[in-house]
Amino acid sequence: MRLMLLALLCLAACAQQPVAPPAGRASAQVLEASAPSDWRRLDPEDTIYLELASGRVVIELAPAFAPLHAQNIKALAREQYFDGLVILRSQDNYVVQWGDPAEDEKKARPIRSAKSSLPPEFAREATPDLPFSVLADGDVYAPEAGHSTGFPAARGNGKAWLAHCYGMLGVSRGNTADSGSGAGLYVVIGHSPRHLDRNITLAGRVVKGMELLSALPRGTGALGFYENPEQHVKVRALRVAADLPASQRTELELLRTDTATWTEYVDSRRWRREEWFLDKVGHVELCNVPLPVREKK
């Protein structure tokens, strides 16, 4: 049944000769023509800064999908839990991960006011109030893919969840669902590992500074862990943007994902109207829709 439907789908939907796209603009022109109201400011209360010697990684938290984890990551940041901890792992085509390098639990940094374990937030109810811009192109992993509250997401059977696209922030866990707290965090640096969706809590996404993580040397141990502690990259601090004076914040704007401009932008990623594209494509996959970010105007 499933294979038959797939074949039917593709015979009907997948044009295989280069075809002319419907009239429209290319991505750069869509963004140029956007109105100020098509953009939103990062909320400093939902923004964290991972401060490395090489610079600042700006991460937007996703309280609409992971409210408990977003809150706990901020609580950890506010007790300065992460300061002086390290990037432990860089696995090629997968993730960079930071946290406490102590192998002996007795030497592990104590968590003071934050929680040390949380219920999983792998998916949430797809309630009517949750905005969701559906991607018409389908998805291999979920009944529906699209964007919600600025994040790549998926939906099905009454649930909605964030998708493991490039740059997403996740919460490390052990073998049990409630074994993550936010004390260990990872960022996707390779081809989007969508098989992790609904297996682990995603709590946000890098909006600036990805290259400070993605270009780190890969660890040579199993799973990309650094074998020698000297290879660890120190986390100078992890801070909630709201806790910094305004002058020290990184002011960014992100394209809203619930507007007509967003729909046009997605279409411009589906139909590649730039001269270079000889085949204008006509399809776009969820993680190939990068979220436009710009300096505050």
Next chain:
Amino acid sequence: MRLMLLALLCLAACAQQPVAPPAGRASAQVLEASAPSDWRRLDPEDTIYLELASGRVVIELAPAFAPLHAQNIKALAREQYFDGLVILRSQDNYVVQWGDPAEDEKKARPIRSAKSSLPPEFAREATPDLPFSVLADGDVYAPEAGHSTGFPAARGNGKAWLAHCYGMLGVSRGNTADSGSGAGLYVVIGHSPRHLDRNITLAGRVVKGMELLSALPRGTGALGFYENPEQHVKVRALRVAADLPASQRTELELLRTDTATWTEYVDSRRWRREEWFLDKVGHVELCNVPLPVREKK
């Protein structure tokens, strides 16, 4: 019509509650149980080495899909065209590219015996003799996705083409289809840019040494070009493996993609039977099937 079919597909095919996978083995066990005949040796005549100060990147060419380009890249290598040229570009979540840094055509390195332009090899005829292991999970970009002659590929309307998965080697071109020759080459280092499929010739794929490319500092110029020539990473040499003494070759074996073991391996990537996976997934997307590579036994 298209949207209706997508909805139908997903209602029927996308299980949204964690379900138990059919009986089977996890990836590690599939590989452990494999027979020697499930593996193939790299053919030294179809293997090139990109030699950097940091080490060797081993690349398998794909003559079944890009015979003219594979041949010409070897011809360029054999006239030592690449030796002393540089990695010019590292664009985050996209590609690393190498070639001639000369901006003035008069100063460009001459191509001697190799061809300086070639007809495009964006797709080939899907002839009956071309092996193709279809992935039952569908694909956003093509009627069929799967693996052919060891490479991720797609198929439709009588054509077959390589897919822009992580690690694939492509041939830079200008705005015209025949403007590539292999004198400029790129490797995918981010989320697979499948919108490039059938727009540019893919000619192979990195099988070892990806981290020597993917962890390079990102260029700060437009499209990730290095703005300062001092940032260029020198290409010591690019060689055809067959031209080196056997003792200097990197001997690798790759899992064949046309066997029952391959089918079982793909299934083990679709159904994640490892204990850690609380949701066993049940789907796998083309570029999330990594090709197993091992040292020669």
